[in-house]
Amino acid sequence: MQAGKPILYSYFRSSCSWRVRIALALKGIDYETVPINLIKDGGQQLAIIEYLEETRPTPRLLPQDPKKRASVRMISDLIAGGIQPLQNLSVLKQVREEMQLTWAQNAITSGFNALEQILQSTAGIYCVGDEVTMADLCLVPQVANAERFKVDLTPYPTISSINKRLLVLEAFQVSHPCRQPDTPTELRA
Amino acid sequence: MQAGKPILYSYFRSSCSWRVRIALALKGIDYETVPINLIKDGGQQLAIIEYLEETRPTPRLLPQDPKKRASVRMISDLIAGGIQPLQNLSVLKQVREEMQLTWAQNAITSGFNALEQILQSTAGIYCVGDEVTMADLCLVPQVANAERFKVDLTPYPTISSINKRLLVLEAFQVSHPCRQPDTPTELRA
Numbered sequence: 001m002q003a004g005k006p007i008l009y010s011y012f013r014s015s016c017s018w019r020v021r022i023a024l025a026l027k028g029i030d031y032e033t034v035p036i037n038l039i040k041d042g043g044q045q046l047a048i049i050e051y052l053e054e055t056r057p058t059p060r061l062l063p064q065d066p067k068k069r070a071s072v073r074m075i076s077d078l079i080a081g082g083i084q085p086l087q088n089l090s091v092l093k094q095v096r097e098e099m100q101l102t103w104a105q106n107a108i109t110s111g112f113n114a115l116e117q118i119l120q121s122t123a124g125i126y127c128v129g130d131e132v133t134m135a136d137l138c139l140v141p142q143v144a145n146a147e148r149f150k151v152d153l154t155p156y157p158t159i160s161s162i163n164k165r166l167l168v169l170e171a172f173q174v175s176h177p178c179r180q181p182d183t184p185t186e187l188r189a
Numbered sequence: 190m191q192a193g194k195p196i197l198y199s200y201f202r203s204s205c206s207w208r209v210r211i212a213l214a215l216k217g218i219d220y221e222t223v224p225i226n227l228i229k230d231g232g233q234q235l236a237i238i239e240y241l242e243e244t245r246p247t248p249r250l251l252p253q254d255p256k257k258r259a260s261v262r263m264i265s266d267l268i269a270g271g272i273q274p275l276q277n278l279s280v281l282k283q284v285r286e287e288m289q290l291t292w293a294q295n296a297i298t299s300g301f302n303a304l305e306q307i308l309q310s311t312a313g314i315y316c317v318g319d320e321v322t323m324a325d326l327c328l329v330p331q332v333a334n335a336e337r338f339k340v341d342l343t344p345y346p347t348i349s350s351i352n353k354r355l356l357v358l359e360a361f362q363v364s365h366p367c368r369q370p371d372t373p374t375e376l377r378a
Contacts, residue, residue, distance in 0.1 A: 046270070047262035054255045066243045073236035081235070081270035086280060094292065103283065 006031045012180035012187075015084055015141030021175030022137045023049045027056045035182030046080050049134055061134045068129065071122045075115065075135035079142045083111035087145060104149040112146070112156050119158040126162055132169070140166050144177070195220045201369035201376075204273055204330030210364030211326045212238045216245045224371030235269050238323055250323045257318065260311045264304065264324035268331045272300035276334060293338040301335070301345050308347040315351055321358070329355050333366070 008024065010017040010033050024031055029052070053061050062069050085091065086107035092100045122128045127135035143163040146153065153160050166172050173179070178189040197213065199206040199222050213220055218241070242250050251258045274280065275296035281289045311317045316324035332352040335342065342349050355361050362368070367378040 047259050047266050050262050051255055051259040054258065066240055069243060070236050070240040073239050077236050077270070081266070081274055085270055085274040091275060094295070106283070 007034050008032070009034050009036045010180065010182070011036050012177045012183040015145050016080070018141040018144075018175055018177060019046070019080075019137045020048050020052075021180075022140070022171050023052050023061060023134075025171035025175050026059060026061065026132065027052060029056065033181050035180070046076060046134075046138075049137065053134070060131070061137065063128065063131065063133060071118075071128045072133045072135045075118060075122070075127055076138045078111060078115055078118070079135075079138040082114075083107055083142060084145070086111075087149065101149060105151050108142075108146045108149060108151050112151070112159060116156045116158055119162065123158055123162060125165060132166070132171075136162070136166050139163060140172055196223050197221070198223050198225045199369065199371070200225050201366045201372040204334055205269070207330040207333075207364055207366060208235070208269075208326045209237050209241075210369075211329070211360050212241050212250060212323075214360035214364050215248060215250065215321065216241060218245065222370050224369070235265060235323075235327075238326065242323070249320070250326065252317065252320065252322060260307075260317045261322045261324045264307060264311070264316055265327045267300060267304055267307070268324075268327040271303075272296055272331060273334070275300075276338065290338060294340050297331075297335045297338060297340050301340070301348060305345045305347055308351065312347055312351060314354060321355070321360075325351070325355050328352060329361055 006029065008017070008020060008031050010021065012035070049061065062072055087104040092104060095103045119127060124130040126132055127139055139159070140163055143153070143159065176189075177183060178187055195213075195218065197206070197209060197220050199210065201224070238250065251261055276293040281293060284292045308316060313319040315321055316328055328348070329352055332342070332348065365378075366372060367376055
């Protein structure tokens with residue numbers, strides 16, 4: 001391992017890890033992955049993204065305008081603080097097994113109902129305007145979680161179309177859970 | 190109402206609203222409160238605090254040093270994204286009534302176990318060093334929630350002592366749930 005090369009403690013399936021992997025790819029930062037099979041995870045990885053933004057400002061993941069920055073953070077916090085924590089593994093394990101899928105679906109749909117409305121006023125090509133921002137790093141991993149939990153995405157046309165436009169970008173592809181060092185063979189693509 | 194005076198849609202008991210009220214008090218921003226009896230709340234109010242920090246930089250709520258800023262955000266996200274969303278009203282209502290207290294206590298103690306350890310390496314007088322930061326705005330309302338849910342704070346001496354030092358500051362007192370326009374008479378102090 002090269003001296004000074006950052007280490008990302010990552011779990012292929014974790015949406016929190018994936019957010020950070022996208023940020024690292026967008027900023028062109030080479031890193032070492034140390035796979036961690038997470039028992040529980042949280043929203044804390046946004047602190048890493050803000051740190052990357054401050055120490056490696058190009059390309060920006062936050063717009064220059066304070067109101068647009070607030071929109072980006074509102075969307076990011078809605079996903080990372082309002083949706084993801086309620087449907088992650090450590091929480092689901094505390095719910096009766098036959099209720100787990102419904103619990104996760106409820107958490108995601110009530111969050112997506114709010115998100116779809118917000119995006120209708122903030123979105124351009126991506127979540128806020130036409131540049132990729134921290135909000136997009138949060139969106140794609142959360143939509144993947146929604147798909148895993150079989151949430152019907154038909155009521156969310158704005159979320160779905162932004163997600164499709166993001167998934168073709170290289171940073172979102174190289175960071176995808178199906179292409180990580182700890183991805184099990186049967187889930188690779 | 191004075192033109193241009195900001196409006197805070199607030200609920201006296203919400204820890205998310207309280208965080209923002211502390212930030213407004215610290216920055217000396219006069220505002221109008223519009224009470225909202227929240228059915229559910231989330232961690233989203235951190236976007237407001239970041240917006241305030243960018244548009245009213247004095248006094249700082251984030252340290253200048255990027256590593257210290259990352260510590261502040263890590264602590265803030267742990268509380269606002271890792272603890273509070275799991276013990277808020279909308280989630281508790283989905284848990285069987287006889288399990289609600291245990292659920293909330295578990296969410297808080299597993300978060301506080303991590304937080305106590307982090308603070309042991311970051312704290313000075315307050316959460317990160319000797320200046321009040323965004324992390325402190327998150328800490329005090331969360332400790333109040335812990336007390337409401339009868340969590341034993343003995344295992345968390347660092348959390349408890351920082352909380353005590355913060356509660357004597359004016360910004361934390363004027364913003365306290367017991368002194369808001371929508372605080373019911375029996376809860377006023």
